[in-house]
Amino acid sequence: MISSLESAPIDVLHWFLGLLGSFGVPAWILAIISALIIIGTIIGVFLSLFALTSVMERKILARVQNRYGPNRAGPFGLFQPIADGIKMITKEDLVPRTADWIVHFLAPVVMMVPALLVLAIIPYGRDMVPAELDAGILYFFAVGAGTEVAVFMAGWGSNNKYSVLGAMRAIAQMISYELPLVISAIVTAMISGSLSPSAIVSAQGGFAFGFVPQWFALTPWGFTAGLIFYICALAESNRSPFDLPEGESELVAGHLTEYSGFKYATFFMAEYVGMFAICGMFVTLFLGGWQAPLPFLDIIPSWCWFLGKVCFVAFTMIWVRATLPRLRIDHLLAFAWKFLLPMSFAAFLSAACWHYAGRGPLAWILSLAIVGIPYLLLGNAFTNRFSVSRRTYLFSE
Amino acid sequence: MIFPGSGILKGLAVTARNFAGSYVEKDRLTTEQYPEERPKLPEAARSFPFLVYDGDNPETGMRCVSCKICEKECPPQCIYIIQDRDEAGKAIKRPKVFDIDISVCMSCQICVEVCPFESIRMDQDYELSSFDRFGSLILDKPKLLKSNSYYHSIHPTEAAETDGRIEADRLKKEAAAAAKAAKAAAPSVVSASSSSSQQEGKP
Structure with missing residues (x-):
């Protein structure tokens, strides 16, 4: 029972392929069908997660502000995404007359593609990696950087000053935050000795004293690198408090200003899928991937643990959004270059000391220091x- | 030396407390779920005017005597009155048509203040939107006429005052009528002197 639930998705796939094989379907077609089924499942799961999150985010934000949130469409407002989708699709798709319409049209597509591509290398459960790459983390960041191009395409193609300003901010922000993001991810690769996500997950397996999980987030260097990764993930997915590119208080909607209807929805979707991808990466690198937090909780299938952890991290992102106000652009960049980057180097050094000091009590003290x-x-x-000092007046008073 | 990031943690604690608290303490959620829950309107709340009638029959109990003071005083001129006439063409103290265009009415309550017969009063009904632009926004006599007991239910204090005033007027009138009857029974010296004084008053 337990093992069947654990490998249920794979078993269903193999059963289906075996069924097709018994009808005499050639092997190469079976391979393509298998790949298509995997792709379809992942896209389906993540798009339904997006739909669920779009309503849960509004409900959580509302609850933080002591409101009810959407509760009209269906039970507890759960059909709200359907209503939103119908609204988005039926809206007019505006393209400004002076816009570069090819770039304007391609930007949402280019935004969506990397968001979906990076989902390929995430280990969703035990032996459940769609594409087992040796350099999975490298692939993740290389492909993930494609969203920056899309954001700038959107800003430039719209031929609108607010769009370009938003896109420039987005580029500055994303490139600045890419650096600490990659360095903090490299730390985990360094300790586990591999760039493959599944190897990093298995390096976090086992329990110290029989019950403490050996996740990287529970070590001094891993906690630091994880926090840096988390902050940079917020910035990379353009989420509050780093949502300056679309800061509606000063830039209408940044690079999204000239988008409406389904193109806007595509941007929205890509942003959320990208957010889930980076949450998945965070879970893989620092929270032990699909591993259960306590030994006896192994009875719950690994992919459920992965999903649960991703949803938890997404919840904390919404929580942070409900708490922190938007930063100013110079503070934002200064924070990345003057604080996060040195701290990620410190985490890097700390991880090295941890490894060479034998991963014992001495290593703890050293890396913590x-x-x-x-x-x-x-x-x-x-x-x-950046602290606010008391304002002194020179002439009045 | 402070611990950096403690402010963010404090903020997160505040939002978490609000998030969890909204599921535990029901009085945190102050939103009224409108179609299911309705607000208890304060007594002085007002929307648009209506006509008060006494008793059970709107036609016979109507207080309005079609004096048209409200029509004349109405600043946006949203009241339209035609006086009723009998078969002989003689005017009756009763409106034949009494329309209020609530798309024009500005709820100023001036008609209520000028009405000498305590006939027109402010309603509290606020669900008046419709898909029909003209018909349902012009309230005619059947729609405007509402009973005195309804008036008591929406504005208890004001309705009690009004009833008291009407009762006082009635008593005064009765007293005056009684005095007049007494006067008529008395010798006609008084009336003669009064008519002579009127004549003297003329230049």
Whole structure:
């Protein structure tokens, strides 16, 4: 029973392929069908997750503000995504007369493609990786960087000053945050000795003292790198408090200003799927991937654990959105270059010390010191730099 | 030396408390779920005018005597009155047509203040939207006439005052009538002197 539930998705696929094979379908067609089924499943799961999140996000934000949130469409407002979808599809698809319409049209497509492509290398469960790449993490960041092109295409193709300003901000922000993001991800690759996501997950397997999971997020360097990765993930998926590119208080909607109807919906979808992809990567790298947090919880299938962890991380992102106000662009970039980047180097060093100090109590003290001291120093310098001082008037008073 | 990031943690704690609290403490959620829950309107709330009638029959109990003061005083001129006439063509103290165009009415309550017969009062009904632009936004007599007991149910204090005033007027009138009857029974000296004084008053 347990093993059957664990491998249920794969068993169903193999049963179906075997059924087709018994009808005399050639092997190469079976391979294509298998790939298509896997792709369809992943896209289906993530798009329904997107639909669910779009309503859950609104409900969570509402609850934080002591409101009810959407509760009219269907039970508990769960059909809200359908209503939103109908609204989006039936809206007029506007293209400005002076826009570069090819670029304008292609931008949402280009945005969607990397968001879906990066889903290929995430290990969703035990032996459930759609594409087992040795350099999976490299692939993830290389393909994921494609969204930056799409954002700039959207801004440039719209021929609108707000769009271009938003796109420029987006480029500046994404490139700045890509650096600490990649370095903090490299730390995990360094410790586990592989760029393959499944190898990184299996490096986090096992339990210390029989019950403490050996996830990277539970070590000093892993906690630091994970936090940096999380912050950069927020910035990469353009989520609050880093949603400056579409800062509606100053830039109408940034690169989305000239988009309406289904193109806008595509952008929205791509942003959410990208958010889930990066949440999945975060879970894979730092939260032990599909591994259960306690030994006896193994009875729940691994893919359920993965899904649960991704949903939890997505929930924290919504929680952060409900809490923090938007940053100013210079603060945002200064934060990336002057704080996150040095801290990710510190995490890098700390991980190296952890490894060479034998991963024991000494390693704990050393690596904690290496990330802790720079954190306190840099953090205080940063807080003083941006703290609000009492305003003094020279002539009045 | 402070611990960097403690402010963010405090903020997260506040939002988490609000998030969890909204599921536990029901009085945190102040939103009224409108079609299911309706607000208890304050007594002074008002929307558009209506006509009060006494008793059970709207036609006979109508207080309005078609004096047209409200029609004349109405700033946006949303009231339209035609006086009723009998077969002989003699005017009756009763409106034949009484229309209020609530698409024009601005709920100023001036008609209520000028009405000498306590006939026109402000309603509290606010669900008046319709798909029909003209017909249903012009309230005619059957739609406007509402009973005194309805008036008591929406504005209890004001209705009690009005009833008291009407009762006082009635008593005063009765007293005056009684006095007149007494006067008529008395010798005609008084009336003669009064008519002579009127004549003297003329230049």
